[in-house]
Amino acid sequence: MxxxxxxxxxxxxxxxxxxxxxxxxxxxxxxxxxxxxxxxxxxxxxxxxxxxxxxxxxxxxxxxxxxxxxxxxxxQLVLRPFDERLGVQLGALVWLADEDDKRQCLFLGPDGAAIKLQQDGHSVQVIGPLAPLGRALLGKGCGDQVTLQIASGVQLFELLSVD
Structure with a gap:
């Protein structure tokens, strides 16, 4: 990643x-x-x-x-390195892959700034901990699976990396 x-x-x-x-x-x-x-x-x-x-x-x-x-x-957000004992926390930069191996990058921060950013040619979606995917990511680590219930069914993601 x-x-x-x-x-x-x-x-x-x-x-x-x-x-x-x-x-x-x-x-x-x-x-x-x-x-x-x-x-x-x-x-x-x-x-x-x-x-x-x-x-x-x-x-x-x-x-x-x-x-x-x-x-x-x-x-006030303090950026910290990823701590495997705590898992994903606010300030984490997470790379996910869905079932079709489509990859996406998420920046988890406080609520209220659901925007899409660009850095070095990569798209980064900013989400908060109250968003369904943000809530599902909290505490997870590399290699973990995340299940998200959506209107059309269930979406599965794998955490590829966390920074």
Missing amino acids: PTLNKAQLLHQVIAHLETALSQAQQAAQTAYEAATDEENIAENKYDTLGLEASYLATGQARRAQAIRHTLSTWK
Whole structure:
């Protein structure tokens, strides 16, 4: 399995979340400005543009807060070498093969950043411990089998390597 740099992957996740936070904050500010604009003051009970904009501003602010929390947990993630006694833990880089020997690389981290990254020509899926596959991987080691129940049946994976 190719050796990938977990620190660089972590940096990519953090950069992605910082961009998402900036966009969410800008969207919240724009919605707030629309909600408080003089032109959006209700003239009658059927004029709801200002009310709708305030709901949107509240939703965008909540979204920004959720991203801020996710970013904080990712910034606190400590990358450690794989410990066979503990098995897969947060911060692990895992290579899996399915029944057809299709291989995939997963970076297990805190929840909230389910994204796909690229490094050295390899695709790396970021997953959290609450995702079904993330939960199934916790505590496993090289050579272990992982069974995942999905709508269309059961998927089997073998852990090829863990870093």
